[in-house]
Amino acid sequence: MNAATEGFSLQGRSALVIGGGSGIGREIALGYRRAGAKVLLAGRRAERLLAVAEELRAAAGPADGSAGDGPRLAYPADARASGALAELAATVAADHGTPDILVNCQGTTAIKPALELSEAEYDTILDTNLKSVFFACTAFAPGMLARGDGRIVNITSLAAHTGWANAAAYSASKWGVAGITQSLAAEWGEGGVRVNAIAPGFFMTELNRERMPEARKAEARRRSAMRRMGELSELVGAAIFLASDAAAFVNGATLRVDGGYLASGI
Ligand SMILES: NC(=O)c1ccc[n+]([C@@H]2O[C@H](COP(=O)([O-])OP(=O)(O)OC[C@H]3O[C@@H](n4cnc5c(N)ncnc54)[C@H](OP(=O)(O)O)[C@@H]3O)[C@@H](O)[C@H]2O)c1
Incomplete structure (x- = not known):
């Protein structure tokens, strides 16, 4: 690494990825590990977290604190409950200290007409995608603010920028995460905690x-300026950047990784 790129390293940092047991979260977790961070995982399915924890250990060097059987890396938790998030923050802090980096990658959706969406489905989407992000941020921020340094990366969506037929509740949740991202960036920036977001385009997970x-998938490809969906590996650089010292003055931003979807008109 040379002086120009060392700001992008996550060496010596610790990160917790909520939703790290699959899809985008798993990819970011492995990318953070390759960038030098100790990576912890949270989500509901313990077996998925343990499987990714094994991948993280396999990627760790022998001299690394997270190699071998080593300390616990997987923390099963349901992020819809603020109490579970408070407990998660306390347990992780006791085991490893408050992480330098928090990634909120938990999420769910339902693709169906608004007129058919039940109240229970609406609540599940809003609680999983929005409420959980707020309470994860407020659970981990005190430790970060006490240290005067923290980096939070929230995963939003193209649906935080446009309307989405058949996904109104998902869209509402992601517009909400965009609002939380900017509001907490405004509130905590002075305390050294940066809060940013990534808006991924379409990635098959x-x-x-x-x-x-299939018709919706074809439409997603057609609307992307690059005429394709993204590869999960194409999200990692943005996630590393926002968590790194290279982004020291980037706060309240949303980085769009969408192949030019939102840039396109006609
Ligand atoms: N794929 C895309 O094209 C795309 C585009 C834009 C944004 N996103 C966003 O990216 C994020 C990750 O999605 P993905 O595409 O990678 O799909 P995914 O593989 O289904 O990931 C969702 C993750 O969220 C976790 N999760 C769900 N409910 C949870 C809860 N109550 N508590 C804790 N964890 C929970 C899941 O783990 P458990 O089920 O084990 O809890 C899972 O690991 C989501 O926020 C999604 O909205 C995805």
Whole structure:
């Protein structure tokens, strides 16, 4: 590494990725590990977290504190409950100290007409995608503010920038995360805690592989200026950047990683 790129290193940093057991969160977790960070994982399915924890350990060097059987890396938790997030923050802090980096990658969706969405489905989407982000941020921020340094990366969506037919509740949740990102950036910037977001374009994961009808997938490709979906590896650089010292004065920003979807008109 040379002087021009060392700001992008996460060496010596610790990160917690909520939603790190699959899809985008797993990819970011492995990318952070490769960038030098100790990476912890949270989500509901313990077996998925343990599987990714094994991948993280395999990627760790022998002299690294997270190699071998080593300390605990996987923290099963349901992020919809603020109490579970408070407990998660306390347990992680006791095991490793408050992480330098928090990634909120938890999420769910339902693709169906607004007129058919039940109150229970609406609540599940808003609690998983929005409420959880607020309370994860407020659970981990005190430790970060006490240290005078913290980096939070929230995963929003193109649906935080445009309206989405058949995904109104998802869109509402992601507009909400965009608002939380900017508001907490404004509130905590002085305390050294930066809060930014990534708005991914379309990436085939458990979230949408089965849920998106073929016609909607084709439309997503057509609307991207690059005429394709993204590869998960193409999100990692943005996530490392926002968590790194290279982004020391980047606060309240949303980085769009969408192949030019939002840039395109006609
Ligand atoms: N794929 C895309 O094209 C795309 C585009 C824009 C934004 N996003 C966003 O990217 C994020 C990750 O989605 P993905 O595409 O990678 O799909 P995914 O593989 O389904 O990831 C969602 C993750 O959220 C976790 N999660 C869900 N509910 C949770 C809860 N109550 N508590 C804790 N963790 C929970 C899941 O783990 P458990 O089920 O084990 O809890 C899972 O690991 C989501 O916020 C999604 O909205 C995705």
